[in-house]
Amino acid sequence: MISTRELNRATLARQLLLRRHAMPALEAVEHLVGLQAQAPFPPYFGLWSRLDGFTPDELARPLLEREAVRLVLMRGTVHLVTAADALTLRPLTQPLLDRYLNVARGRSLQDVDAGQLAKAIREALAERPLTATELGAHLAGRFPAATRDDLAVAVRCVVPLVQVPPRAVWGKAGRTAFAPMEDWLGRQPHPDPSPERLVLRYLAAFGPATVADAQAWSGLTGLREIVERLRAQLVVFRDEQGRELFDLPDAPRPGADVPAPVRLVAPFDNVLLGHADRTRIISDEHRKTVITINGQVLGTVLADGFVRGVWKREGPVVTVEPFAPLTPGQAEEVRAEALALLAFAEPGKADRHEVRGIGS
Template sequence: MLTLRDLNRATLARQHLLSRHRGEPGDIVHRLAGLQAQEPRPPYLGVWTRLEGFERDDLHAALHARTLVRATMWRATLHLVTAADFAAFRPLLRPVLAGAARRFEGVDFEAVVAAAGRLLAAGPMTFNELRPRLLEEFPGAYDRALGYAVRMLTPLAMEPTGDRWSFPRDPAFGLAGIEPEPAGQSALVERYLAAFGPATPADVQTWSGLGGMRPVMEAMELERLTDAAGRVLFDLPGAPRPGGDVPAPVRFLPDFDTLILGHADRTRVLAEEFKGRVATKNLRIKAVYLVDGFAAGTWQIKRSGKKARLLVSPFATADLGQIEEEGLRLLAFAEPDATTLSLEEANGV
């Protein structure tokens, strides 16, 4: 039987949050099967907290070399993934993405996708540029519906720029140009468990957006374990499970971090009573910091001139001294041109 702490440590080990990985940014992106990338900066911070000696320019270079791409993937949301995973798993997600597109009625999806392909063949465009062009071909249509259909149904990748976090506020999208090499559902399950396991079929479905995972997992040669509630958890044979007594260092996770979003039951990292303080009504997932492996508060960066402050909001009374060293290291990475760095309690900010 796996205790809550056993589950916590097993997952942190696979997320490289017990000890940082030594290697390249692409290693982390591959091992986690992608990082949530709703905004440009969080993937950089997500790699930083998991990779020893990470340099911003290394991830920037990988994006420009197209070994990593920022594209619509799991749960029909933006992720940073390897080009190989885009080729393998984007085809598998086609039903999910098509289902998301159908939220808008009265759209000739096939015609819209064909038109977008013609327009984007001439070069990348922002959606603010693309939507008016689509309206010329589909007069009277709802422009947002046209754009959303293209985003879901056309394999696109964001075009990286020279910005600090590789993408501007209004990024251009282009045809990904990555030849599909479809993987099967069992390959998806293996990759998920390697990054998030042990887990239930519901966990896999929550992370990926795909349904019907139970029969797939039951047909695979996976270990069957139980948690404290008696639920059956599946895992890869020989996968790391270091035990609940292994020390876990302080770690800072960015907004929308894949770990917080990766399970149907988030209690292995985020206690139920704190869920409402992390997930907002407008579907934002706040940045959190981990103490002893579990979310202990949220954080944000405030910048004023050359002064950068890391403001933390603990969930309970806390000794900020235990998180200060790691927090200031994060702040120095995120705000490299700041001359004054400090960590403070938010006090309702």
């Protein structure tokens, strides 16, 4: 049997959260199989919490140089991934987007041919990236019976579109504008990506895990058959509820007593979203506070490896809201991490940095 605390430590190790690593940013993004990026800047804080000496330019530069992109992938949400992973993961996740479109398709799209819509999208974007408003206006002229809301749902499903810079470039502002993935990267999607490889990469970043965990992370169905094909290559555990968990034989599985440092985890961070059963890192009670009904995922405080509160930053101020009193040692660690975050996010303003909510 593998205990919840052992699962916690294994997950933190895979997620690079047991210590800060001397690893290039793109290597970390690849290892993590991307960073959830519904908002433009949480990935910077996600890498800051994991990498030693990380600076914003280490992520901004690859976005500008088309070595990394943001697009809809796992769970139908925007992820920041390497260019190579975009070309591999989008074909693998296309079935969930097709399924979503079939479920969400409004009456106004009933007579819209997906192939014709895809062709119209590519034609509209042939000359330059367009914002959602610009693209919607173009498509409304081609498909007058379709509502703009329905077209917006369809656009993100039928064509792989990347969100182009300056959107999500640190220190820059810009409206969300889209370009076809193949045009932006100058390469075609992988012709035959391996779902087995996807499962193995998931386990490397999130394991040990159940089939349900892998399906919750990816948004894909039918992974039981793939895991069964891989079973001979994997080790199998039972958790405290008797469920079967799979893992890579040589993946790190630290003991339950391994110390876990305090971390301020970014909003929308993958570590909170990568499993069907998330109690390995957050209780069901606290999950209802952290993951809001309108789809927001708050920044969280890890203490002894588990979510113990939330945090938010407003300019040079970080406010921490613990769910329960922290020990004096934990409170001091949280304060130190918050000040380090402010030094990262607001350099040159140390005289204005302030941490609220945990005393002085």
